[in-house]
Amino acid sequence: MQPASLSVLTPTPVYPAHAGSKNYSLNAVQQLSHYYTVDSYCLATQPEAVDWGPLPQWCRDLRAFTPTKPARKGIDPPAVHLEFSQPMCDYLQQRWMRNLPDLLQLEGTTMAQYAPFARRLGLKAIICTIHQVGFVAQWRRLQREHHWKLRARRLAGLLSLWLYEQRALRQCDLLVTLSTTDQQTLNRWQPKLNVVTVPAGVDLSQWPLCRQSQAPQQVLFVGNYFHPPNVEGALWLAREVWPLVQAQLPEARLMLAGRSPTPEIQQLASATIQVPGTIDDLQAVYRQSQVVAAPIFWGSGVRIKILEGLATGLPLVTTTLAAEGLPLKHEEHALFAETPQTFAAALVRILNSPRLAEQLGEAGRQLIAQQYDWQAIGRQLAQHYQKLR
Missing domain, CATH: 3.40.50.2000 (Glycogen Phosphorylase B;)
Structure with missing residues (x-):
């Protein structure tokens, strides 16, 4: 019996793992490859120049795609727009229409924008890793600002993130936070969300x-x-x-x-x-x-x-x-x-x-x-x- 398949979408190449979120994603892919057949897809301004490092040992399919401007921006935060890729959607649609993965893992709340797309194609198990709750981070940043213009800018960013995360995270079947603090925050705002805490680790x-x-x-x-x-x-x-x-x-x-x-x-x-x-x-x-x-x-x-x-x-x-x-x-x-x-x-x-x-x-x-x-x-x-x- 073949292992179940897992597709992972990340906003940047995860190797080299020079940031905390990349470190988490790289290690998660390595460990999950023991249990699933993993495909990994990322965004990159120069897809042909991506260094995959050890990922070919763990993944069946590895692809990088250029970000593109969405057709309709709406009021979503700028980071959401920057992490949209029509080429990635086109590739995944063709691939998944032939062979739908059992699970989809989205790395970061901004990547939760792909959950409705995946749902339309028939995916029934969508996971989002919450590296940080964006609106909480913006609230804390707002509290440290003193100039009224910066405070107004942070407040606008906070409201945009809050609206986006409240809507986008509801599209996921499981949210994985790295701390119980973030889990409690999400459950406080949306008690019906399926949220668990699994910490980051160190090898x-x-x-x-x-x-x-x-x-x-x-x-x-x-x-x-x-x-x-x-x-x-x-x-x-x-x-x-x-x-x-x-x-x-x-x-x-x-x-x-x-x-x-x-x-x-x-x-x-x-x-x-x-x-x-x-x-x-x-x-x-x-x-x-x-x-x-x-x-x-x-x-x-x-x-x-x-x-x-x-x-x-x-x-x-x-x-x-x-x-x-x-x-x-x-x-x-x-x-x-x-x-x-x-x-x-x-x-x-x-x-x-x-x-x-x-x-x-x-x-x-x-x-x-x-x-x-x-x-x-x-x-x-x-x-x-x-x-x-």
């Missing part, structure tokens, strides 16, 4: 311990700077927190690592702040550091970089919102701080206490091993998907 075989006893007094921030919350967090860390750390530990250094640093981030480079630009081997910078800093103040979902930081065995200083959806306990798995003064004090405390750094790092690594192993997460996804057939 510990790819993340060996990086804690080095001889590492310099370096604080590490990691982020993809295409994502605005990472930009704001890095700027806050460098401008508000770092001078306070330097006043107590003049020898300490801060590294702002990650892909595509913005001009604002690049201008932060100084004798005590490194901005190395895009780094493919993040494990190398983890080995050069003593503590990971993750100040994030808005957004939704689970931050994959926090899971990876914990997996390295380095101690973590973070904010409550950044760790949302994760069972981290203050003083056990990480230190939490919300203001420049308390965040700086937490960093100094760890840099001055190798014993505390070791205790936090070991507890964080153990938590990842116990609750965030990708093989176990793959089994959970397959069990939920089986109920749809």
Whole structure:
């Protein structure tokens, strides 16, 4: 008996997995390929240049399609319009009319726009992975704006996202959130939605311990700077927190690592702040550091970089919102701080206490091993998907 078939639609190529959502999608495809025959389709401005990496090992059919402007835009958010592809719809219609997949997995709420199209072709099991609840992220961003023009713009974006997500997510048979917080939010707004929580994971075989006893007094921030919350967090860390750390530990250094640093981030480079630009081997910078800093103040979902930081065995200083959806306990798995003064004090405390750094790092690594192993997460996804057939 042949395994059931699963088609996965993503808004971007998932390899290389340089962003949290890509990391999740890539690992999900790998794990689900143990249970299903997987076809994977993505959007790309240059489809012929897509690097598929290991995906051919796991997928039967791999295709990339150029985004196109929809015939009718309506009031949907700009991101929805940017992730529409008529060539992809044309290809899938031809393919699915011959051989309809058993399940369709849409990665991200903006990709839920394809659910009605799939339903018209006869698909009866449509899943949407909720990497973040868009209207929640916009609400939190709105609360941090002070200028009235920006607040008005954020409010318009919030309303557009709310209307779109309320409508589009109803078209899906199963919503998979990465945190119970997002699950509760969706259930509060639409109690009839079928929502489950399956966390993101980490492949510990790819993340060996990086804690080095001889590492310099370096604080590490990691982020993809295409994502605005990472930009704001890095700027806050460098401008508000770092001078306070330097006043107590003049020898300490801060590294702002990650892909595509913005001009604002690049201008932060100084004798005590490194901005190395895009780094493919993040494990190398983890080995050069003593503590990971993750100040994030808005957004939704689970931050994959926090899971990876914990997996390295380095101690973590973070904010409550950044760790949302994760069972981290203050003083056990990480230190939490919300203001420049308390965040700086937490960093100094760890840099001055190798014993505390070791205790936090070991507890964080153990938590990842116990609750965030990708093989176990793959089994959970397959069990939920089986109920749809």
